[in-house]
Amino acid sequence: MRDLQRRQMGVVNKTLHGATEIMKNFGTPKASLAKIELLVGLTAFLLFSLVIFGSSRRRCNNPTLRGLLWAAYTLSSYLIAYTLGLMTEASFQNELFPVWAILLMIFFGSADSCSAYSLEDCEQWRNYAWQCLIKSTGVAILLIIYGIRWPMAMVLFFLILILPLKFGDRGSALNVASGHGRQRVAKLMADYMSSEHQSSEGNIDLIHMRGYKYVVRGEELMVFTKLGKRAAAEPKTPSYRRSLKITDGVITIEKVWNCRGWLLRSGGGDEDSKLKDICLSFSLCKLLYLRCCGYSLPKQAHEKLWKLIQHLYAEGNGYERAFKVVELELSFLFDRFYTNYPIVFLPCRWLKKLMEILLLIIGSLMAIGLYGQLYILNSNQDEVHLATADGLSIDFLVTALILIVYICVELVQLFFMAISDWAKVSLLCKYVHNQSWHNRKRVGKLIRLICRTQLLKPWERKLGQYSLLESYDYTPSRWLYSNFTAPFIDPTREGQKQSTPAKLSSEVKQAVFHSLMSSYPRVLENGRASLRLNKVEHKLSWACGLETQTQVIIVWHIATSICEHEHRGPISDPNFYVATHLSKYLAYLVVFSPKLLPDHPGDAEYIFYQIIYELRALLEGRNTKEERIQKLKEIGETRDENGTWSVISQGARLGQQLLKGKGGPKFIWKVLAEFWAELMVYVAPSDNAKAHIEHLAMGGEFVTHLWALVSHAGIEREPLVERPTLNRSQSWPN
Structure with a gap:
């Protein structure tokens, strides 16, 4: 031993x-x-x-x-x-x-x-x-x-x-x-754009962009000039607005479109206007940047911008060109906040x-x-x-x-x-400014080769997807998401499981852009306009005036899920894909990015949590989608104990109304596709520019592209004052 x-x-x-x-x-x-x-x-x-x-x-x-x-x-x-x-x-x-x-x-x-x-x-x-x-x-x-x-x-x-x-x-x-720096840098452009529309009243030609003196480049040096120097230079004419004179060194959209060089002139090296659109995106980014800095444009300036958007849409597949301009515009906006490029260039x-x-x-x-x-x-x-x-x-x-x-x-x-x-914009502006380059075709061909080279796409071009009936029973890992890890990573809530993202199809872009074109200059409606055009407003409009926008989205999402299960659209019907992809995308925004939607994020989170709690109790023991849909169809005509409709029963009721309509599956998907397209436009206006900028660093969102378009057009969403105030007296479920 x-x-x-x-x-x-x-x-x-x-x-x-x-x-x-x-x-x-x-x-x-x-x-x-x-x-x-x-x-x-x-x-x-x-x-x-x-x-x-x-x-x-x-x-x-x-x-x-x-x-x-x-x-x-x-x-x-x-x-x-x-x-x-x-x-x-x-x-x-x-x-x-x-x-x-x-x-x-x-x-x-x-x-x-x-x-x-x-x-x-x-x-x-x-x-x-x-x-x-x-x-x-x-x-x-x-x-x-x-x-x-x-x-x-x-x-x-x-x-x-x-x-x-x-x-x-x-x-x-x-x-x-930074906030301080943005205010200082944007001051010159804000003062210029406050009166730019006055210089072109009654003298606009969209073919040659005559009258569109939107600045592309040339104002940068003046932006960083100390304010005191100008005050000392002009003591006799004190002004509280900074002036920007369009000299030879300042390149505008009008100058780009009217450049006589081979590269940019009509019939030259830019047949599809791709190179001109790069300059247009850079110029429009400066106007969107004003929105991010808290500056606003006059109504006449927005009307002039809307005419420009209409012109882009009118040329062939205009929605594709318009979205490409916005894609590039948002990539410039990302660089302004997250890279050194604004200084390097x-x-x-x-x-x-x-x-x-x-x-x-x-x-x-x-x-x-x-x-x-x-x-x-x-x-x-x-x-x-x-x-x-x-x-x-x-x-x-x-x-x-x-x-x-x-x-x-x-x-x-x-x-x-x-x-x-950024380099492409710089080269194109130098080409416009240096007239000696205009007759040198080799220089133009070299610049065209550089400017048409695109190794990476501007953004992900996908729609996030969320299906409530497939993810409501998801429970995150207790090991990964706990009280210990909460200070270090964002916790995942019950039912918060993303579906496979969907590719942003041309059908979706076309449907949404068509709805946008149809909305202006009327006040945006919460889907009612599409229902009115399809002559079903008297039956379905009740689902557009619910207490919050979150409830409207979830109710129509549940109804769309029921219709998707009962009448799956044919492959040749684009309305089916438009409706289902936008339905799941807006549900995804509710669950993962509520700051981009009209409701307060706290309200959206509370409503979602309540719906998950109610849905789990309602569908307990039903493991297949068929069983879940059948249960929803059963409650589609019932109220709760207080005689009111819950969000889940409202969605089931709406789904039953759509299925029992006289138009058939093709008509159902037409109604839903046009409704979701209009709803996308309705939720796009936002004063929370910070939330959109933050999401630019996370792959970007489709709703941000729409936000840029409606911001240029000055489209706003009037609050629906007839909605009752959300009751927050209830406690969170355990």
Whole structure:
């Protein structure tokens, strides 16, 4: 027994001794150096992720991608500060520390495609400036500790010159995207657009865009001019509006359409007006940007914009062209809030970008060439290095690898910028401005090749889908969504399970755009106009005047689900797909994006939770869709105990009314398709521009495209005052 105890004690002592040795090894200088090198490499990888995938958020509604980008965006700042601290506090020296420190600082402002992850980050632009100052102080302390010898000074000189360029671009982009910056930047365009319509009254030609003096480019330099300079320049004529004079340097839509160069003239290199539409999207983005800044346009300006939308619709498949213009417009709007492009593409900034690349390449090549032999193991006995078995310095290899990767990242970033829509607008405006290019067909062909190259789509082009009867019994994982995880991730509610997204078809776009064209200039109706045209208003209009818009959507969604099960439309009937896809899309907005709908998000969440609770009690034990539909049909003619209709029974009742109609399945789907198309237009107007901008960074939403269109047209939704106030006295179900 004693021998067994001795053996056990021996094993324990060996284990403790081994653990002690491991802990000692972790505390050695070489272990600390390895940790620093690992952190520097990890930061470089995070930079690579932000550069490559930063702008992918608006093209992909993927939570995993957003989570990875958020982690990269957030961790990079902390890792840089922590690594600089390790270098400063290290008990040993390594002459590559200053190089790594400056590279870390360059990394801090390098991702032009992801200057901010969210709108809240834009408001923290002063915080970013303070971080730059504090981290730069840490680098300065490190340089003082090490001193700057001549070979090192040459390398560091070229790298240090890059720092203000990187810091300046990202800091300016955050400032301009902040609330304060937006107000300042939008002031000039708001004052100009308040009277632009007066200059073209009775003199509008939509074919040649005569009278449409919407600014494309040329006002940027004046935007950033201090207000005091203008006041000093014009003391005799004080004005509280900034004036923008349309000079030769200011490119307008009218000038683009009337350009006499081969590339843009009628019958030239832009037969389908795709290149002109790029400039149109950029110009319209500035007007939508005013809406995001709280500015409004006069009624006459909206009427003029509506004529432009009608003109786009009138040409062939006009709805396709109109939506493509809006797609590109929203991609520009995304860039204004979440990337450095508004700063990088200011006039004469390309030279600055090229200088930045040149300094980086020179500094990197000098670092690799001059110090390749200086960092071999034991080159300096007072320093700590890591090396392979054959004596090759790992420190030097890590430095060379990071520099090469960073150069490649910058070149890739430069390539993305060169083929970006911002570059296309810049090239087209230079073509319009430089008349010497008009007769040079080769220049026009080169610009056309660049501008028609589109590697990535502007947004996801999908409709989120949610089916209440298929997802009401969904229960999220208690392990993933609990009180412990609630502070870190957004919890998923009961019944909140998304269906497979549907492709945004041309039939859906055509139906919705046709409804939009039919709505103007009347006051938007909550689906009643389509019911009136189909002569079923007297039977079905009761389902359009419910207590909240959320209830209207859910009632019609349930009815559409019943009709889908009972009379599935033929493949050749586009109304079936329009109705079912829009029904599930609006239900999806209720469940996942209620801020984009008219109701208060709290009301929508409360109503949805109540419906899930009631539906689970009603359909308990019914596992198939057939059984669920049969139960709904049974309650379609019953009221609850208080003599009122619940949302579920109202949906079942509406479904029964549709099925018992005299028109047959084809007529049912015509009614539902036109109703849902009108309802899409009805929910589109919104004063919550912030919610739409936030969703641009999550793959975009179809309703945001409609919001842009109705915002240009000045279409508003009048509140239905006859609706009763929502009763919130009931408690949440357990």
